[in-house]
Amino acid sequence: MRLLIIEDEPGIAGFLKDGLEEEYFAVDIAYDGKNGLDLAMTNEYDLIIIDWMIPVISGIEVCRQIRKSGSLVPIMFLTAKDTLEDVLFGLEAGANDYIKKPFAFEELLARIRVQLRSKHQGDDSLRAGHLNINPGTHQVFYDSSEITLTPKEFALLEYLVRNKEKVCTRSRIIEHVWDIHFDSDTSVIDVYITFLRRKLENAGCGNLIQTIRGVGYIIRES
């Protein structure tokens, strides 16, 4: 899952990136509104976190512009503006959630996961056939036996399971699993898919990930 953080305070942006990357998210950072808006318009993010008071273009305006472009990406405000009017103003501008500074990192994480749930998901856990993924603890189970994965393998599997029954192209996988600093050599995906398939097969999961030749990969439950 790839996140964009628009935050002008380097200290906050710094620990958010550290903490979220530990949680297997791909994180991009923009230090002002204009840069943030450019990134939001050119890349496909799973979630955007915006500070209200940022230079050049305000967070509110960035949020409005993103919504104006037709994007439905979950947006969360993370700001020191804490009056009721501010919260209402932020949510009305199109944000999905509003977190006041100072905040607890664990709460932010939990709220990010809430925003990433699909409509059919009652909690954070993801399922594909007998495969069960817990994004909170980064554990993967096949029936009751746990499969140990590296962070990148986990992030790749999580993305594929979240988009099960849909074809995930190589470029989209790159966009959503790796951050902006990764050069778009898609052959690295094939390498990780090979690792992942081997671990799943060893656990008895069979050929869960199917190749769509020349396009990408898909997970089918049937």
Added chain:
Amino acid sequence: MNREAKHALKNTSILFKKWTVMSLRNRIALYYTIATAFLIALVFAILYFMVESIVYKQFDEEVNNEVAEVFADAHVTSHDFTSFSRFKNFIDDKEINFSEVKHDQKEAAKVDTEFIQLVNQEGEVINKSNNLARNVLIFKPGETKTIYFNSTINNSTIRQGQLPLFNSDGIIKGYLIVAVPMKKAIIVLHDLENVFLFSFPAIILTLFVLTRLIAGKSIRPIEKVIATAEKMTQTNLSQRIGLPYHHDELYRLASTINALLDRMQDAFQREKQFTADASHELKTPLAVVKGTLEVLVRKPREKEHYETKIQFCLIELNRMAQLIDQLLMLARYESSKIKQHREKVSLHLAIESVIGRLHPIALEKEINVEVRSNEKSPVIADPAMLEVILENILSNAIKYSPAGSGITITVEQKEKNIMCNITDQGIGIPEEKLHAVFERFYRVDESRNSDTGGFGLGLSIVKRLADLQKIQVSVISKKNLGTTFSLIFPST
């Protein structure tokens, strides 16, 4: 007794209370009515007495005519009086003339004709016209001149003239008293009096009612002002009073209140902005430290990792402590009751002391601070505040100067005042932002991640302290050429 006194006191206080809570409209009506009542009473009185005196004058003339007739008939004047006998015939004639009268009314005088009476100097009646019958005209003894006065006879008012009669030596020998009836005139005067007495309260009452109405109408805009003011709360200061059509005092009142509200709203807005900015500035480092430590303790890490993160947090905490210091200083100096110890201080020594304190930072950036001054006279200031001012300006100058450049401080006498200029060769301030540099939390460079990293409070502290000590502070700047801050001290 005591209870009675208490009761009386209570009544008085109730009366006073009623007076103090009386509406403006009633009070205007009351004052106006009292003033007008006084005037009308005066006019009525003048009118009455004027009419009365005109009436009396006429009767006095009538009396005079009668006197002249008596003298003519008796062939005497008032200055060669010898004896009453000369009048006797005349009065006897009169007696014949009025014989009918005598028959009709033996007992009482008939009051619609004139009366004549002669008295000697002791006041004894010598002779009188028959129509007086048993009545006697009132005599006022001791008068040496002709006098006129009112008296009554048979309950009818008459006008009397009393004329002294002198002999050829100028000695009063007696008096001739002549009277004419005034019945009709008295009725007229009485009617006039009645008209005045009855119309007065009616006029006053009508006036009060009318004035009250008019006053009510003319103070209606005040009611509007009150209604608007009542609607206003601290959160809703946007309301304004509608201006009346006429450009009168009420218009001025309304526009003055509106202007006051503008200023208040502005002040509230600035205060709100300041609170928002302050809370943002305080929360940000707090959020950084909290978040960094939260992420740090989620997993076991290398020793070096802990050390870097803790170092980072310490820097943030130091910054926060610095901000709190500045906010406290600002809060302390915002209070108008701040104690100042204004005295004669050497500007020179203050500058030297500040340069000494900032020397390490200047040295680090290889910035040379030069003082050019021949002016050694002292200035009037609070020494501690003066150093805070100089330190803030100078540290800003060092902060925004490129490495290796110079800063010049000049002190000179300008007319009666001493002026101190602090000039750097730094990045300068764009002209459109120059006006705002003294505002709290204003930063010319908006990006907070710049390495200069101030809070935008330093110059607002400078401004506040300078204002307190009546030091004029101003700034001129050219982008990329440098900035000059000027302090003009009050003349000693």
